Amino acid sequence: MSVEWFPLSSVIPYLEKSKIKEIELTQLITVLARGSTIENASKVDLNHLCARVNTFLSSNDTESRWIGTKLVVVVCTHLEILSSEYTANYLGSLIRILGSKCYIKDEASAPVPAIKTLESCCDALEFIIGNIRGKQTLTRQTLTPKLPAIIGSLLENVTLIPDKTISLLYNLLANNSTTFRPFGSKFETALVSIINNQNFQKFDSALQHKILKSLALISFNLTKNSPSELWRTRFDHFVKELKSTIQIYTEFMSLEEDEDLWLQFNALPSIPADFQPTFSPLQVDLNESSVEVLKVVSRIEVLVNLLVEFLAVPTPQVKVPLNYLVMIGQLLVAINPTFTPIRRDIRDPTLRQTIAYSATLLNHIGLRLLDVLPKFFGGDLLPHLTSILSAVDTLVPVHRTDGKISLNEAGIVDKSELIFASFQTRINYLELVEGFSNTSVLNRSIETAIILLKPRLPDSLANGTEQKLKNVSISDLLADQQLFVTEPADYQKQLLRQFFKVLLTKCQLSLPKQTDILRMVILDAVNGAEVKELLYAALLFPNKEAHASVLPMVKQLLSNDDELMSVFLNPRLPLLPQKRAIEIQEPEEEPEVEDLKRPLVEEERSVKKVKIEDPVVEAEEEPEQPEEQEQPDSDHEEMIFKSVGTISIPEPTLNQQVEEVKPEQSPEQPDEPESELESDFEIPEIDVDED
Template identity: 25%
Template sequence: MSSEPFPVTELAKRLESCDDSEFIAILKCLRSPAYVNEQLLKSELGLLVTKTLALLRSSHEIAIWRGCQTAVVICTYNPLVLCAHAGQLLAAIYSKLEQKVDYYSSSTPQTKVLLQTLVFALSSLMNLMRGKPSLSREGLVPKLKAIIPTLITLAQYEPRLTLPTLKILLYKNTTTFRPFANKFRVVLVNLIISEYEHFDKKTKQLLSDNFAYLHLIKLQGSAAEDEAQAHHKSYQDDNWRIGIFSVLSQFKPILDICGEILDLEQDNELQKLINSLTFTNNTKGSEASDFLSGLKLDMNYPITLLEITRRLNLLVDLLSSFLSLPTPYPVRIPLGTCISISEALLSMTRNFLPLRRDVRGDAELSSVIRDLLPQIQFSGIKLLSSISQTYGKLCLSMLPSILGSLELFIPLQQKSSKIDLDRCASLKSEMIGLFNLVNSFLPHMGHHMQEVDFFTKLVEVALHLTKDASTVDLVFNQQATNTLNNRKNLKKKQKKDNSSGSLSDLYTHPEKFKLESSDRLLCEVNHFLRGIISTWKVPSSQQLRILKYTISTAVQFKQQQGFIPKSLLELLRTEVLYPGDERVSILPLAVSLLKESSDEVFDILCHPRLPLSVIHHVKPLPEYVEESFEDEEEEEEEEKKDLVEEDTVAAAVSESLSHSAQEQAITTSFKSKQVVIEELTAVEPTRTTDIQEEPENDIIFKKREREEETTAPEELKRSKIISEATVTVVKQPIVTESKKVQVPATEENGASSDDDSEFEIPNIHLSDDEDDEDDSEE
């Protein structure tokens, strides 16, 4: 079967007349690396480029659209076409874009789709050509002087479409962009002033990023440099730094306006902080913030106070772009000043600052101020979030003051230190931003932070926000207060109003009127609780509440959705690994919840085992060690046998004693005991008894002979002598021999005998000399 690719000439001929499905198949064929062949460049690939240019120059929108797609594909996957024909394709796309921009006012929805395709193709080809010296110098840079003005003009109508491309051109081709900087600044200023609040979040971010990147270029309208400062050394980031301070200088007027609402004289430290935010010397020669006009506020129209929030959001977005965007050279950032501004914004709260006495107390103004102050504080949280994401550990030295300022965002009840949980529920979206900021700080904080009260309050807020809010609670709460008024109105005859709907569902199915917590809130709260449990020892009451929340939420997700989210699973693991002071483990519950899915952590905790890489080597014991073990076992067995034989001999001796002559019985007993002792000594020389030694043998024998002569007649009357011998054996490693054997005697009639009738068996020491003497006597 042939492996040759489909001929390029056939594909080029089918570009104009093919349908949509066939056009997709042709683009897939053009991605093949088989066409990256220099022999095809002048013949077949040249024909393909010619057909593509014909499509781009067509007057039909569908043909232009196909030409743009084909140009992007062949330049992306075929470097030969990119190097040889990218300039021609880029010029054709630009010329068609310029025509469409000139007639934008009369454009149709199809024309707007084509504009998006043209801008996409133009941006893709410029990105492919950028960075390649010859291609960029000969094909890209000469055409940028015509492309940039067209994109700036289109940015007035389609900012989201063109601002990403202009942002890259500002950063990558700053020198080429310089002649058009003032024109672009005018377009940006008009968009920011007139329509900034109407754009979506992504477009707002693009506007602030492009405004910041304009400060890579020193604007021509800037004031002349002071001659007294001309001899000082200039830095590359001077213009960037001027832009930062021009935005920072706009915060102080807003804080002064807040001083007309709150009585800032109650906090001297806050007044000193606000007065220090003056940057007149650092903003000389800058027109960066001149476009921001003054705010028009009127206490008689409280709704105008919301302009403060809009201005703060704009300033925070602009400042965040200056702080977070990458630059071609190092820049100096006033990090301490930015944090001071965020702390001043977070201090605008009624927790500790009262309203000024000259502020009217009507309901409308009070309601606007109540909603305005948390939004001002949230601006400080957004600024801190941008700083934390960009600079991270550089904020650790100022972390205690930052946490103290964040604590002011938690609303408190009036004239009390308790948390206003209902107010926290109304600020749920802002609380998500607070948890996100705290989660960015937690990995760098360690275990020795002193701001424990702040985290205790945050845990309370987090557990409350995770509860599903009911929208009918207010109805039930007001029912009791309205009962009396309703009774008075019942006396009057009322007609049934059929125009209103039935309210029975509010009372029969109140569980259907609930607002569930969002997934983002649960993710941030779970992340926060996981960091708190693994870093600090939470109070026992909160620890149990966290465990209850985790188990109940996991069961709910398991029943309703069939799985447990990743953030909740990580929280379960953390609670098992860090049980707290109560030592309450939820391992069985967690394992039962995850029994259908294998979890490595819980599997190891339930079935602990050594890693497979650990190998234990058992070396054989030396021969002398094995022999010593065998000898010890044999000695233990012999000891047991000897003890059994000793008891048997003693019993036989006691039964064989004669009732006629005591002397003969005593002699027999001595001989039997002597035989037993000899046997024990021969078998186990290391055994000893725990009885003390007796006097010398010679003295005992002489005394016994005298006693036998005096008591011989009386002893003949005795009818029975019972002798018992007891030997206590204790095994010790190596000791000298010492033995004692007692033979107590009892009379036949049961009466106690005299001292003369007691016999003591001495401790006999056997040696080789004594054995010889015994043999000679016999």
């Protein structure tokens, strides 16, 4: 069967600048991407194709260059062209495009077509390098000689198109560290410059992740000797820089009033007098604007994310200061105006509110740091489990009423985003344990979860004052009150269900707390059908002190064909083992041996018990025979299991002749007077062995 293919010679005439617009570019790319088009083409047509593509790349016209970057990706998908000498020419042309920057004079106002062409050029380079990597001959002959020029051209455009260049430079840094070594200092300087730029926070999170990951890797990957020691040195350096940045908050808040927080802060590495930070110093002027406080928050977030990237990048065997990371996370979570009040000399209400808001942002940063630690360290965090949960528990808003501390429901609802983030942190750490018993650090979180899961009215409607209700139609409130009810979002409900499941399966809760959770689980299950796993957890992990079961309610909520419910409602006992008689055919002489063994065994058994009415006295008058004494079990075994040729039947002794015979009265004999044998008194049997 012949395969239909499109002749390459029919599209080559369109591969010119004057005729390229006469055909749809997508159709042209589709034809060139087909393997049959290249496989059935002549060598002359292939040379024409490769030469035309290189002509587009070598053009000074931005649009022609962009077309060339798209065509080179398509033709390099075919091994016939990738392994040819044209691949080196393509790499050289792409390097020249990056080196020229598409003739951009002012990077601040660069034209969009030029930026798109440079980005497409980086995509083409990444595609070709990825296809060559792993092929030793192509790597040695084509890629390796071009690597220095590729790295240099990418570094020239790192601030212009950071998204594309940094991704490619990171791959080259990780896979070609020897070739990258001369460019390491330049690359690190460029990365620090990007981070110091005020627009860094405007980058999307994926690009920020690439930049910080590259900075972490280049900090130690290019050294020849002791990379693990350099990793630790750079890590401690950024910990000190983070501590110096957090210290700025001592000007805003009284951190020393929280003793635990202050101890953790002082436990971090001390900052030497000649310390040189990597990033530029912050300039914060609160008199100019209260928003200046957020600069400190942004710098702390960058440094925390950088420490996380130090853990994520490939490293040699290193010693990680885990206690530093835990203390930083707890410290950021503990910065709270409730426990570390804002300084009294700051009286501007706007500034005070901004500082309080910035403290909430720091809490989010601390939670994100604590969230990633179980991923890297797992069970090594168990010694810190209680302290971490205690620190997270301080995020729950409380107030004091009549000397008693109770939850502040309005504050919980207002900080619901932070509270939900804290639930995820608790889940990550509780999943590391089994049977967690110190539930005192979880009681507030359980009550908070129940509050957030309940439907609620807005504060303006729930309060009921005329002043707050003056803009609300009473008829609407009375007729359509359900329209004013708000509930948690779906992802928030799912997070709370996961939290309840972890509590039921991993913790030893008190009966009142578990009862509250079960009540919310049942109510939630009535309204939603996606809580099957949570119902399973409530059913499989009952409280030891509970006197009632949730099985009837769970049965009503789950279908009858549910497998787990079927096991509970119709328990199936395992099958009992059964004995089966197995007939074994034995040789003919074996039954004879068994026949010889059986009488001996019966004789030995008959010796053991003798009735008192037998003439024992006469047996004592006979000369003592050694056979009268019972042989040990081992002697019996030796006697019974002797070989057939040596078996000898001994003459029966007196005791062996005595048989247990019950007297039978013949009907022909006359009745005799009642004797001792016929009395109702039964004489017990005497065991001869005990004499």
